[in-house]
Amino acid sequence: MRPFVLGAVAYDPKVVxxxxxxxxxxxxxxxxxxxxLFHNYERQVEAHFAxxxxxxxxxxxxxxxxxxxxxxxGRIARAVVMRDSDQDLTSxxxxxxxxxxxxxxxxxxxxxxxxxxxxxxxxxxxQWSLAQAGLDLSxxxxxxxxxxxxxxxxxxxGERVAAQALLRGEVDAACMIDSNLLALHxxxxxxxxxxxxxxxxxxxxxxxxxxxxxxxxxxxxxxxILLLGMSWDDPTVRRLMDLEGLKAxxxxxxxxxxxxxxxxxLLGV
Amino acid sequence: MKTLDLGPLSLARGGHLALRxxxxxxxxxxxxxxxxxxxxxLVHARGLARRWSCPFREAGADAILGPPTAARWAGAERAGHxxxxxxxxxxxxxxxxxxxxxxxEAGSPAFHFALDQRDEVWxxxxxxxxxQAAAAQWDPATIVDWSLPVELPAEVEDAVxxxxxxxxxxxxxxxxxxxxxxxxxxxxxxxxxxxxxIQAADEARHIEVFTxxxxxxxxxxxxxxxxxxxxxxxxxxxxxxxxxxxxxxxxGEGSFLSLLRFLDQHAPDPITATICRLSATxxxxxxxxxxxxLERHAAHDATLLDRLAAAVEARHGALQHTAGLxxxxxxxxxxxxxxxxSPAELQRGWDAVVALQTEMHAGRQVRLRRLGFSEEExxxxxxxxxxxxx
Numbered sequence: 227m228r229p230f231v232l233g234a235v236a237y238d239p240k241v242v243x244x245x246x247x248x249x250x251x252x253x254x255x256x257x258x259x260x261x262x263l264f265h266n267y268e269r270q271v272e273a274h275f276a277x278x279x280x281x282x283x284x285x286x287x288x289x290x291x292x293x294x295x296x297x298x299x300g301r302i303a304r305a306v307v308m309r310d311s312d313q314d315l316t317s318x319x320x321x322x323x324x325x326x327x328x329x330x331x332x333x334x335x336x337x338x339x340x341x342x343x344x345x346x347x348x349x350x351x352x353q354w355s356l357a358q359a360g361l362d363l364s365x366x367x368x369x370x371x372x373x374x375x376x377x378x379x380x381x382x383x384g385e386r387v388a389a390q391a392l393l394r395g396e397v398d399a400a401c402m403i404d405s406n407l408l409a410l411h412x413x414x415x416x417x418x419x420x421x422x423x424x425x426x427x428x429x430x431x432x433x434x435x436x437x438x439x440x441x442x443x444x445x446x447x448x449x450x451i452l453l454l455g456m457s458w459d460d461p462t463v464r465r466l467m468d469l470e471g472l473k474a475x476x477x478x479x480x481x482x483x484x485x486x487x488x489x490x491x492l493l494g495v
Numbered sequence: 496m497k498t499l500d501l502g503p504l505s506l507a508r509g510g511h512l513a514l515r516x517x518x519x520x521x522x523x524x525x526x527x528x529x530x531x532x533x534x535x536x537l538v539h540a541r542g543l544a545r546r547w548s549c550p551f552r553e554a555g556a557d558a559i560l561g562p563p564t565a566a567r568w569a570g571a572e573r574a575g576h577x578x579x580x581x582x583x584x585x586x587x588x589x590x591x592x593x594x595x596x597x598x599x600e601a602g603s604p605a606f607h608f609a610l611d612q613r614d615e616v617w618x619x620x621x622x623x624x625x626x627q628a629a630a631a632q633w634d635p636a637t638i639v640d641w642s643l644p645v646e647l648p649a650e651v652e653d654a655v656x657x658x659x660x661x662x663x664x665x666x667x668x669x670x671x672x673x674x675x676x677x678x679x680x681x682x683x684x685x686x687x688x689x690x691x692x693i694q695a696a697d698e699a700r701h702i703e704v705f706t707x708x709x710x711x712x713x714x715x716x717x718x719x720x721x722x723x724x725x726x727x728x729x730x731x732x733x734x735x736x737x738x739x740x741x742x743x744x745x746x747g748e749g750s751f752l753s754l755l756r757f758l759d760q761h762a763p764d765p766i767t768a769t770i771c772r773l774s775a776t777x778x779x780x781x782x783x784x785x786x787x788x789l790e791r792h793a794a795h796d797a798t799l800l801d802r803l804a805a806a807v808e809a810r811h812g813a814l815q816h817t818a819g820l821x822x823x824x825x826x827x828x829x830x831x832x833x834x835x836x837s838p839a840e841l842q843r844g845w846d847a848v849v850a851l852q853t854e855m856h857a858g859r860q861v862r863l864r865r866l867g868f869s870e871e872e873x874x875x876x877x878x879x880x881x882x883x884x885x
Contacts, residue, residue, distance in 0.1 A: 422534065
């Protein structure tokens with residue numbers, strides 16, 4: 227039986243551990259499974275359309291790119307499953323505590339530190355959200371911290387560098403996921419009391435498993451059922467779920483991508 | 496609905512502890528209203544709720560949270576009880592390195608500790624012996640006055656160096672053997688692991704002082720014989736904990752106890768006397784532990800004594816074609832005890848070494864009897880013990 231082939235982007239060495247673990251998990255439950263790792267999401271999206279993979283573990287930006295490209299290629303894209311931790315994220319824009327800025331418009335004429343330019347959470351959505359809240363982006367200097375371009379900010383690297391630039395006074399504001407603000411406080415990158423939140427985005431969703439029309443529906447159903455049946459309370463799969471950063475899989479939903487779609491349109495990403 | 500007001504405390508500065516505590520007290524279906532004066536309360540609460548997999552929604556400036564849907568500790572089990580009576584007979588491999596009595600998360604990895612049966616390793620005296628050993632550690636740099644004058648006749652000094660050389664290689668075997676088994680004992684048997692570890696540390700110190708004494712007046716140690724090493728190799732290679740500890744601690748270190756006391760008594764200089772006396776004190780504990788856990792083991796395993804006897808016989812068989820105690824060591828002991836070359840001194844030295852061997856034989860028999868061997872069997876087995884003492 228031909229294996230069900232997943233595509234994922236190698237943003238960290240642990241990605242091999244994760245998908246090796248999932249390969250074993252699926253195969254022990256009778257689903258032949260294999261995976262292909264890509265250097266960047268752009269290559270993965272192309273490979274998906276080319277039929278090299280059956281399902282793509284996509285960043286939100288890769289999902290938007292797939293969804294947008296599908297109609298012109300006569301294809302239909304679906305988001306089938308996502309992590310509980312992919313739902314309802316917010317990003318924050320922080321400034322140094324003593325900074326005079328009180329509302330997003332106050333950043334006009336100043337320097338906004340973002341993560342990697344292709345990071346939905348640390349660059350694309352925050353810029354759009356600030357613009358919605360009144361900031362004139364054309365009067366704002368965007369300072370990119372392009373750590374691992376092509377990985378769509380799947381790692382904290384760009385956000386950390388932007389935060390460090392903020393403390394050094396090289397930028398006037400920095401963007402990051404809400405939970406990374408906690409993490410950067412906890413690891414000492416942002417000492418307590420050094421920054422405050424100027425702006426919080428509306429909630430949005432993150433990664434999903436994307437399939438295109440023509441996927442073997444019976445195999446896909448088996449894949450979905452096995453994923454959704456994983457319980458974090460089961461110690462034999464908990465390690466894998468911890469590595470992938472989730473407590474439960476959820477049925478994919480599309481309601482959380484509107485702000486990213488709008489942001490992509492605004493920024494021409 | 497329960498409430499938690501954090502006041503000015505930030506969730507990024509320790510407030511998460513209070514929140515987790517409050518959430519853990521929620522029953523299924525209950526929720527918590529979280530409030531506080533800190534402006535980033537909602538940002539952090541949302542991040543934490545996602546990390547802990549808690550239902551989350553905003554209610555004005557407050558957050559409403561539900562209990563975590565996943566419970567990491569739901570399937571955890573207690574690794575026995577903390578006290579010495581809390582060790583179980585067969586701790587499972589996945590208790591691993593956990594403290595005895597700790598709650599071990601389900602799914603912890605399995606460790607392969609070969610010595611995982613209580614009856615194989617346990618001694619009710621282990622905890623006491625460990626504490627005693629920890630309290631009795633001595634510092635070779637300060638407890639011995641290394642500046643004392645040591646001016647012995649050249650041959651007597653050479654004899655001391657030869658005896659030290661013999662002691663060093665024997666103590667090295669006595670370090671390697673417990674160190675190896677220490678790494679094989681299931682850490683659930685904490686006291687046993689600690690006793691073996693401190694036993695190895697004792698031997699490290701003995702090796703240090705014997706080396707220092709050997710090199711005090713000579714540029715190099717003395718001779719190491721093939722027969723001596725062959726005898727020790729049978730100890731180092733013994734794969735069975737009970738057999739190794741019987742051969743090493745009960746028979747070997749037991750005999751060494753007599754040897755070290757002999758050297759304390761007959762040493763020609765105060766430094767040699769002091770280091771042998773201190774080492775003997777440590778060795779006595781090693782013998783006590785070996786006897787104690789083997790006594791217990793024998794009480795639970797009727798076949799043990801036969802297997803121990805077979806081990807002595809096998810070792811005797813393996814060594815019967817080697818030279819036994821090398822002449823250099825034997826003569827060095829005579830000379831050390833004699834202290835000089837006069838006929839009277841030599842005869843006194845000879846008599847002392849013969850008496851030493853008689854004492855060793857008697858001591859071994861007492862210990863063998865304590866383990867449960869008959870008088871006749873104890874005499875026979877003691878006679879088969881290596882002529883190399885250890």
